[in-house]
Each structure stands twice: as C-alpha cells, then as structure tokens.
Amino acid sequence: MENTIMNFGAGPSKLPREVILGIKDELLSFRGTGMSITEINHRGPDYIEMNNQARDLLRKLLNVPPTHVILFIQGGGQGQFASVPLNLMGRTGTADYLVTGIWSRMASREAMNHGEVNLVIDSDDEKSIPDQKTWKLNPNASYVYYCDNDTIQGVEFPFVPETNDVPLVADMSSSFLTKRVDVSKFGVIFAAAQKNVGTAGVTIVIVREDLLGDAREHCPNVFNYELVNQMDCMYNTPPVFAVYVFYKMLQWIEKQGGVDAMEAQCAEKSKLVYEVLDQSPDFYFIHAERNVRSRINICMHIGSPTGVLELEEKFLKEVEEKKMLQLKGHRFTGGIRISLFNSITMDEVRELLAFIKEFAKKYK
Ligand code: PMP
Numbered sequence: 001m002e003n004t005i006m007n008f009g010a011g012p013s014k015l016p017r018e019v020i021l022g023i024k025d026e027l028l029s030f031r032g033t034g035m036s037i038t039e040i041n042h043r044g045p046d047y048i049e050m051n052n053q054a055r056d057l058l059r060k061l062l063n064v065p066p067t068h069v070i071l072f073i074q075g076g077g078q079g080q081f082a083s084v085p086l087n088l089m090g091r092t093g094t095a096d097y098l099v100t101g102i103w104s105r106m107a108s109r110e111a112m113n114h115g116e117v118n119l120v121i122d123s124d125d126e127k128s129i130p131d132q133k134t135w136k137l138n139p140n141a142s143y144v145y146y147c148d149n150d151t152i153q154g155v156e157f158p159f160v161p162e163t164n165d166v167p168l169v170a171d172m173s174s175s176f177l178t179k180r181v182d183v184s185k186f187g188v189i190f191a192a193a194q195k196n197v198g199t200a201g202v203t204i205v206i207v208r209e210d211l212l213g214d215a216r217e218h219c220p221n222v223f224n225y226e227l228v229n230q231m232d233c234m235y236n237t238p239p240v241f242a243v244y245v246f247y248k249m250l251q252w253i254e255k256q257g258g259v260d261a262m263e264a265q266c267a268e269k270s271k272l273v274y275e276v277l278d279q280s281p282d283f284y285f286i287h288a289e290r291n292v293r294s295r296i297n298i299c300m301h302i303g304s305p306t307g308v309l310e311l312e313e314k315f316l317k318e319v320e321e322k323k324m325l326q327l328k329g330h331r332f333t334g335g336i337r338i339s340l341f342n343s344i345t346m347d348e349v350r351e352l353l354a355f356i357k358e359f360a361k362k363y364k
Contacts, residue, residue, distance in 0.1 A: 006348045009326030010151055010297060011174070011195040014343040019248045030244075036357035037244045042075040042237055051233055059261055061250060064183050064206055071205040071225060072243055077173040077192035079223065080203055081107040084145065084169055084188060085114035086219035087226075088211060091142040094118060098135070098161065101126045101150030103171060111145070114216065120144070122159060126153045128289045132162060143167040143187055149175035151195070153328040154299035154337070155288045160185055167211060174296055176204065177253060178342060179263040187211050194243060196296075196342045198249045200251065201242030243362045262342050269340045270295040276353045280360040287335070298338040299329060307335050315359055324352055 007014040016317040030037040031046050040047055055070045064070060072078065084107070089095050094116040097108040100123045111117045120135050137144060144163045149156040149176040160181070161168060167187025176191035183189065187208050205225065212226040221227050221235060228235045231241075253262060274293060277284040277300065285307075287299045301307030302315055312335060316328055329335035338352065 002325060006324045007048065007326055008324060008337075008339050008344065008348075008352065010330070010337055010339045011192075011341075012200055013195050013326075013339060013341050015198070015245070015249070016252050018341045019245070019343075022248055023245065031080065034291060037289075038241050040240075042234055042240055043182075047240060048234075051238070051243060054243055054250060055233070057247065057250045057254065058204065062177065062181070062183060062206075064356055068183055068186075068206050069211075069212070069225075069229045070233075070240055071207065071228045072246075073203050073205050073223065073224065073228060074201065074239050076203055077103070077171060077190070078106070078110070080171070080190040080192075080205065081110035082114070082206075083219075083223040083225070084143070084190070085111040086223055087207075087215045088167065088169070088187070089115040089142045090214050090216045092140050094138060094141055096120045096137055096144040096163075097165070098129075098144065098146040099123055100129050100146060100157075101155055102152045103150055104145070104147040107145060107171065115142075115327065126150070127155060127287050127292075129155065129157060129292050133253075135141070135161075136165065137163060139164065139166065141166050143169045145169045147171040147173075149173075149294050149296055149299050151339075152333060152337075153287055154294040154297045155292050156294035158292060158297065161268050167208065174341075177259055177262055178266045178296055179255070180259050186355040193246050193249075195339075196249075197253075198246040199242050201239035202246055204246070215322075245327050249342075256267065265346070266295050266340060266342070269344065270298065271344060272346075272349055272353060273298055273338060273340070276356055279357075280364060283360050283364045284356070287333075296340055297334060298340070300337075301335040309334075311363060312336060314363070318353075318359065319355055322351075322355055324348075324355065 003017050016347050027036050096118045098121045099105045108117050144166050148170050167190040172189050174191040174195045176196050189206040193202045207225050215224045285305045287302045303311040329337045
C-alpha cells in the first residue's frame with residue numbers, strides 16, 4: 001500500500017512505511033502468541049524478551065558502554081525535565097543549565113522546583129550559542145544540562161559541551177540516533193521517542209551507572225532511575241506498544257546501515273535544504289545562525305525576518321495541496337518548520353525543494 005502524503009511534522013512524526021506495515025501485519029498476534037502487543041502480560045517471557053532485545057540493539061547501534069544503563073520511562077521529554085533534577089540534583093543541590101531555546105528554558109524552570117539553578121547561558125534570541133570559552137560553569141554543580149537540538153527554533157549544538165568532569169545531561173529528543181555520539185562523555189542522555197525513533201509514550205534514558213542512587217526522597221518511584229533499572233525497566237507497567245514501535249525502528253535503522261547511515265543521510269538532506277533556501281536569502285529567512293543550524297528541524301520565516309503572514313499562509317496552503325503536510329512552525333514562533341527526521345527520504349526532500357524553489361519564483 002503506497003503512501004500518497006508526505007509528512008514533515010515535528011512530532012509525532014513520520015514512521016517508515018515498512019515499519020508501519022510490519023506493525024500492521026503483527027498487530028493481531030505478537031510473536032505467535034495469538035494476542036496483540038497491547039494485550040500480553042509485560043512480565044511474561046515474550047514481552048521481557050522484546051524489552052531486552054530493544055535495549056541490546058540500542059546498546060549496539062549507539063555503542064553504549066557498559067558503564068551506562070538504558071531505561072524506558074513514561075512521561076515524555078517533559079517528564080525528564082523533572083526526573084533529571086529529582087535524580088541528580090540532590091548531590092550538591094545546584095545545577096548548571098545552558099538555555100539556548102524554549103525546551104532548555106522549560107527544563108530549567110522545572111528544575112527550579114527542585115534546587116538552585118544557575119543559567120550559564122540564557123539566550124534571548126534563541127538563534128545562537130555563545131562561545132564555550134565565555135561560559136562560567138560551577139565546578140560544584142550536580143550536572144550541566146543542555147538541549148542538543150532545539151526543535152522549535154532549529155538550533156543545534158555543533159559540539160558536545162566540555163564540563164570538566166561535572167556530569168553532562170543532554171536532551172536529545174529531536175536528535176537521537178541522527179548522529180553518532182560518544183556516550184561515555186555523558187551522565188544522562190534522554191530522548192522522547194516520537195520524533196526519530198518511534199511513537200509517543202516511551203522516553204529512552206541512558207544513565208551512567210555511578211549516578212544511580214542519589215534520588216531525592218520525594219522522587220516518585222516511577223521516575224527513580226535506580227528503581228527503574230533494578231526492575232529492568234518494569235517498575236510499573238511499561239508503555240508496551242511504544243517500546244515495541246521503538247524496537248521496530250531500531251531494527252529499521254540497523255537495516256539502513258545503522259547510526260552512521262542516519263548521520264550521513266541527515267547531513268545530506270539538510271545540506272540540500274539549506275542550499276536551496278540560501279539561494280533566496282531575501283525571501284526565506286532562516287532563524288538559526290549559520291554555525292548552529294539544525295540538521296533536523298529547519299525553521300524559517302517567509303518574506304521578512306519575522307514573516308509576512310499572508311505569504312506564509314499561502315505557502316502552507318499550496319504545499320498542502322501538493323500533499324506535503326505538517327510544515328507549520330511551532331505555535332510559539334509561527335513560520336515554517338521542515339523536520340528531517342530519520343524516516344524522511346531524499347525523494348521527499350527533493351519534492352519539497354522543488355516546491356520551495358517554485359514558490360520563491362512565483363512570489364519573490
Ligand atoms: N525536548 C525536546 C527537544 C522536544 O522537541 C520536545 C517535544 N517536542 C520535548 C522535549 C518534550 O517532549 P514531550 O512532549 O514528550 O514531553
């Protein structure tokens with residue numbers, strides 16, 4: 001069954017057709033059980049086997065070292081905005097936050113409920129990342145937190161922050177498995193699954209093992225990294241369907257050539273898009289500064305740096321007529337957002353770019 005629409009949404013976002021069809025085929029009977037994945041006991045052998053396979057495959061694909069554990073937790077990306085301080089901030093009572101966009105700002109505000117937060121960077125334009133040499137990190141911080149790719153403004157860290165042995169925490173919700181990362185440099189990496197690796201409901205949390213065990217007393221058990229780890233990700237009922245879709249996505253990524261292939265494809269897709277947009281710099285206004293442009297979410301206005309509403313509405317109407325959907329910018333920013341998650345193909349990108357060129361020709 002061919003798909004006739006192209007979905008450039010920022011999340012929940014497109015899943016590969018092959019993955020959706022695989023789920024459809026297996027929906028009535030998971031691994032020959034005669035029951036669907038949503039109906040089987042999560043403490044039975046079939047679910048436990050899949051839970052372990054998903055963790056093992058992620059460990060292999062991302063080269064997660066034995067010093068780090070992999071957890072599946074509910075509550076989405078924002079659940080981790082609270083879980084991170086609840087689990088880690090008790091160590092010194094204070095944490096450093098690099099605020100470069102809306103998601104890291106929200107995370108810092110949530111953390112303020114749990115201890116002292118030092119805003120090392122507090123971006124007011126949300127389009128740039130100040131030089132690391134100018135940051136004043138607190139050597140006593142429990143951790144340094146940043147958002148690797150701000151999905152709303154299209155700003156991505158082109159480097160991993162250096163924290164001088166203070167544990168580094170990264171929200172990789174929109175960049176997870178789009179590039180190789182050296183996991184050993186991180187205290188915690190978390191990612192809500194609904195962008196690059198599946199569907200909403202599960203958040204993947206990779207934690208350095210020596211950071212377990214310091215959770216605040218009032219940390220809810222379901223968010224307590226140590227308890228979730230002790231219970232093999234099944235402290236309570238796990239989000240079984242979301243973990244299943246995550247595993248399907250991991251298998252698909254492996255088949256495509258692994259994280260290296262995702263990284264190469266992501267670089268190529270975003271390069272093509274920026275090349276075309278840069279041909280009309282007085283018409284398409286990219287939000288992020290050049291050196292921090294996201295490879296995954298390309299955010300722009302049309303007609304002026306803050307956007308000409310009429311032109312942007314025309315763009316969205318005409319692009320939808322061509323069956324390219326969910327290109328509207330986030331409700332906080334407006335404008336246009338092109339999301340190039342792992343499932344987006346080069347053909348889809350080419351088709352969108354043909355439209356973008358035509359549109360500029362017509363209305364510039
Ligand atoms: N962090 C980033 C980078 C995001 O893009 C999002 C969601 N779009 C979140 C956190 C929040 O995730 P959730 O909606 O699952 O809470």
